[in-house]
Structure formats: C-alpha cells, structure tokens
Amino acid sequence: MHITSEERDAVYKTIFSRRDVRSEFKPESVPDDVLNRILLAAHHAPSVGFMQPWDFIVVKNSTTKSAIKAGFLQAHAEAAELFEGERKAKYQSLKLEGIEEAPLGICVTCDRTRTGSVVLGRTAKPEMDLFSSVCAVQNLWLAARAENLGMGWVSIVHDNVIRDALRIPEHIDIIAYLCLGYVEKFHHTPDLERAGWLPRKEAKTAIHYEYWSEPD
Ligand SMILES: Cc1cc2c(cc1C)N(C[C@H](O)[C@H](O)[C@H](O)COP(=O)(O)O)c1[nH]c(=O)[nH]c(=O)c1N2
Numbered sequence: 363m364h365i366t367s368e369e370r371d372a373v374y375k376t377i378f379s380r381r382d383v384r385s386e387f388k389p390e391s392v393p394d395d396v397l398n399r400i401l402l403a404a405h406h407a408p409s410v411g412f413m414q415p416w417d418f419i420v421v422k423n424s425t426t427k428s429a430i431k432a433g434f435l436q437a438h439a440e441a442a443e444l445f446e447g448e449r450k451a452k453y454q455s456l457k458l459e460g461i462e463e464a465p466l467g468i469c470v471t472c473d474r475t476r477t478g479s480v481v482l483g484r485t486a487k488p489e490m491d492l493f494s495s496v497c498a499v500q501n502l503w504l505a506a507r508a509e510n511l512g513m514g515w516v517s518i519v520h521d522n523v524i525r526d527a528l529r530i531p532e533h534i535d536i537i538a539y540l541c542l543g544y545v546e547k548f549h550h551t552p553d554l555e556r557a558g559w560l561p562r563k564e565a566k567t568a569i570h571y572e573y574w575s576e577p578d
Contacts, residue, residue, distance in 0.1 A: 376508045379548055383512030387463040387543040396509050397466070400542075403505035404470070409494035411482035415474060416495045416537070418502075419528050421467030426527050430539065431461045433523030434516060441518055456557055459516040464541035469528055470499050472535040495537040502540070512545035550578045 365373075401418050409415060421427060438458065445453045461467065472495040484490045499515070506513040521536045530536060554560055556578060 372508075376504050379550075380503060380507040381512065381548050381552065383514045383541070383543075383545050383548075384457045384460045384553060385463070386546040387460045387465070387512060387541070388545060389463075389465060390544055391465045392511060392542060392544070396511070400502055400505040400509060400511070401468075404498040404502035407494065407497040407501040409497065410484050410490035411477065413477040413481050413484075413491060413494065415472045415476045415491045416498045417471045417473065417534070418498075419469040419471065419530070421469065421528070422465070424462070427462050427467060429527040430467065430516075430519060430524060431459070433519040433527075434459050434461060436523075437518045437520055452557070452559065456559070457553070458518055460514050460541045460543070461516060461539075464512075464514070464543040466542040468502070468538075468540045468542060469524060469530070469536065470495055470502070470538040470540065471530060472537050473533070474535060475533060492535060492537065495535075499538045499540070506542055507548075510544065511542055512548065514541045515539075516541060 397420070404416070404418060405414070407416075421430075442450055442454050472492050474491050476491075481491065503513050503515075516539045519539060524530065524536050524539055525532075549556065552562070555562055
C-alpha cells in the first residue's frame with residue numbers, strides 16, 4: 363500500500379505536535395468509538411516474538427483516580443527531596459500530572475508470562491517484553507494526538523499504589539499510567555522546555571518541526 367505525500371505529512375504533523383499534557387484538560391468525555399480506535403492502535407504495536415504482552419485498564423471512576431492522585435502526591439514529595447536549592451523549587455512548581463482533571467486514565471501493563479517462558483527475541487535480552495509494552499504506549503500517544511486528544515504519562519507514583527487501586531495481580535508489570543482527554547490547546551514546545559527545566563537537543567536535520575504549529 364502506497365502512502366501519499368498528504369498522508370505522510372499527517373503522520374509527521376502528528377509526531378511533531380504530540381505533547382505530554384498535564385494541564386488544560388477539558389472535562390468532556392471521550393466517545394467510546396474514539397477510545398476503541400486508540401486502544402486498537404496501541405494493540406497494533408510491534409512486540410518481541412509477537413507476544414503482545416500488554417493490557418489496557420481504562421479508569422473512569424473518581425474514587426480510583428483520587429487514590430492514584432494521593433499516590434502521586436506522596437511520590438512527588440519524596441522526589442522533591444532529591445533536588446536541591448533552585449532546582450527543588452522549580453521541580454515543586456511544575457504541574458506533572460492531570461490524574462483527576464482528565465476524564466480518562468489508562469494503565470498499560472505487561473504480562474511477561476503471556477506466551478510461556480521462552481520467547482523468540484527475548485532470549486538474550488529479557489527486558490524486550492517490557493519495551494514492547496512501551497511501544498504500545500507510543501502508538502496510543504500518537505493515535506490520541508491524531509484524535510486531537512491530549513495524553514500525559516504519570517510515572518511519579520509507586521507501582522503498589524496503582525496495583526492496589528486497580529487490583530492488578532503480582533505477576534503483571536505496570537508499565538504506564540496515562541491521563542487522556544480533550545485539551546484547550548497543544549503547545550508548540552514541551553512543558554518542561556517552556557518552564558526552563560531542559561531545552562530540546564539540537565537535531566542535525568533539515569526538517570524544522572516549527573513548520574507544524576505556531577510557536578507558543
Ligand atoms: C517514560 C516517561 C515517563 C514520563 C514522561 C515521559 C516518558 C516517556 N513524562 C513526559 C515527559 O516529561 C515529556 O515527554 C517530555 O518533557 C517531552 O515533552 P513532550 O512529550 O514532547 O511534550 C512525564 N511527564 C510528567 O509530567 N510526569 C511524569 O511522571 C512523566 N513521566
């Protein structure tokens with residue numbers, strides 16, 4: 363199947379304008395057909411030995427979100443202690459999750475036992491099944507952007523909090539907790555860059571992503 367230049371441009375536009383979204387979520391709910399499309403896109407990620415080790419747990423319940431938010435607040439406070447001086451103050455000023463504001467949470471997991479103990483492609487590098495689930499996260503992130511849905515990855519929460527809140531069995535690995543929803547806007551530059559945390563590294567390429575959106 364040939365991809366036209368317009369279709370190619372749409373893919374690059376999606377990649378370059380994808381953002382990690384932590385604030386500015388709108389409360390409107392995500393229709394089931396849209397949610398199904400992005401989950402199906404995630405399910406079509408590559409995976410080691412085609413083991414497809416992922417599962418997706420959709421979170422809508424506010425009590426569950428509150429438990430995860432409490433876990434974030436605890437882990438965030440612990441993290442703040444690891445930074446010093448100005449950096450600590452800057453860290454504490456950052457908005458690093460939208461757990462309660464986003465209408466949807468999605469937990470992506472990895473069942474490392476899914477296709478037995480010997481997996482094609484995992485024999486020399488055992489972490490490949492975990493990486494496969496991360497590929498699913500990226501597919502989900504890009505599909506969400508193509509649906510004009512913002513998505514934010516929240517990793518500042520201990521696994522046991524998510525495991526308890528979602529009753530995830532011990533043998534299942536937790537890969538990601540994601541917040542999804544429609545947004546006020548997609549910023550041109552990452553939040554961490556706009557906040558002065560870190561700049562984007564220069565890429566030696568002739569393509570300028572500025573082409574795809576208006577500067578902030
Ligand atoms: C594995 C992993 C884990 C996290 C993230 C990303 C990834 C890949 N990011 C988002 C991260 O800060 C963001 O991707 C970069 O700052 C670049 O911004 P854009 O994604 O391009 O907008 C992220 N952001 C945040 O606010 N809280 C978090 O806990 C995390 N955790």
